[in-house]
Amino acid sequence: MPLTPIVPFEPIMTDLLPSGEQWIAQIKWDGVRMITYYDGGEVQLVNRKGNNRTRQYPELLDIASYCRADSVILDGEIIALVDGVPSFHQVMKRDSLRVEQQIKARVQQVPIVYMIFDILYYNGEWVTGRPLRERQQLLTETVIPSGHVQLVPSYTDIPLLHDVSVQHRLEGIVVKDVNSVYALGGKDKRWQKRKNIQDVNAVVGGVTFRDGIVNALLLGLYAEDGRLVYIGHAGTGKLKVADWRSITERVADMAVKDRPFVNQPERHKGAVWIRPEWVIKVNFLEWTPGGTLRQPSIQAFVDVSPADCRLDP
Template sequence: MKLKPVKPFEPILTSHLPSGENWIAQIKWDGVRMLVYYDGEETELINRKGNHRTRQYPELVDISSYCRAESVILDGEIIALVNGTPSFHQVMKRDSLRQERQIRARVQQIPIVYMVFDILYCNGEWVTAKPLHERQTLLDQVLIPGPHVQPVPSYQDIPLLYDISKQHQLEGIVVKDLSSKYEVNGKDKRWQKRKNIMDINAVVGGVTYRDGIVNALLLGLYDEADRLIYIGHAGTGRLGISDWRRITEEAKGMLQSDKPFVNNPEREKGAVWIRPEWVVKVHFLEWTDGGTLRQPSIQAFVDASPLDCRWN
């Protein structure tokens, strides 16, 4: 592929939504951030960590079926819907696959939709320096909506969209400055996100058991000195019985005698320590005064480096 992969522009977290005619709002979809690259010959899907995911989503390889551009870089979120609501757990069942046979089976079992919200490159030219409203016009011109690809709608009534996102228990909204250029590898207040559900990627450093089956994961984040700090435990969420059985089997090969956390977990009694290699996405209500997660809920195992899971 002739196009060099880039790191996407990221919104900052806010608790106060901006207002004014120069701001628009979009639903924040709970899925996998993905950039699609097409250099005129080859299509590649690469996530924000720089990992290739083309094989996992064969529905998006034929870019001529959903884009009119002769070359292009699109930015968006791949989602999987359950009863009309995005499910991160379901999309990760697609994203984590490596074997062709499994991928083909899951294409039928778990349909995906690529929700496209920006364009970085079009017909041989970078368009990142253009203001957002011009990029949106260009995106409307080249994108061909279909069963697996849809544009992300924009709305001027920011408070209303935020209320709707809460009513439908969606992750939240992203608010964007219409005059903003696309800042590759950037993160600033020109894009802001407000969440209804807090989430974090955390490292698993231990497990507890009930009747011989793992029933909870002990979670941590790394500090600036690369020490793993315990932040809570979780045994509820999207994981099913088969997931817990798989975790139980795989944990047998990860046992270690030393506690990986530098502080003392509240569930230390009965805990079994494992090598801190697993990373999970966790939803939670808020941080407690003691620095732990309130009401954590496991959404899925994610393909990420444990050392990237840090205190902000």
């Protein structure tokens, strides 16, 4: 039976970590959320937005090598490690590829690990209605860890895991109620996340130049009324010289006359406005009182709809 893609359960943000015997904590891996579907014949990898990524990760297609199931749906995060720390920039080098030859080359250049933390479907039956503690037990019986596949460990000492995540410069932790069922398409306090690093997906609405090369991206988020609000500019981060040159070449066909932002960017002199089609992930320190990002750092271009990049109400 072909398996239809689902919308995964999401944690809510929190600054106050819960306590009690029903709570466990897991490292929040800075990667790409990926659902694996195996209907008994074919393996499909689909990301959180419903986009198929099966071709991009060929090392995960032999599901029999890491999963004891006749049919299954697994939930996890695909990560790429740099010096032992997950790098979103590196994993996006894999996720953004479309050409078969490039994909094969990157398999060796950018090795990935699939960090699995949940199971939704097993041998023809949905298990989303079972409590998390039972699903985790089923996972340990079903998944065979390997170089490319690992189970996400769970810990009961939540403050300690949070301290460890800070010390090792990890993105944060996720805290889960072991009695919780898996709510398809849901998002509530039964799963909570605390981030050490703030990030946001933002729309690029303009660029600035230095010596004929783009040197900064002007960023925005959509308000409830549909207008694009400027939130700052970013010119530092993970992009290399070759990336900036590529951006410069592509900007020429994207330029528009009118400013796409409803408000005036502080860095608008000499700016070129572009169609708001690109989305980038940006890490930042905090929001300023003026509603802009403090010390934004570009992580990667991401395959996200600009319409989904919204200001919190």
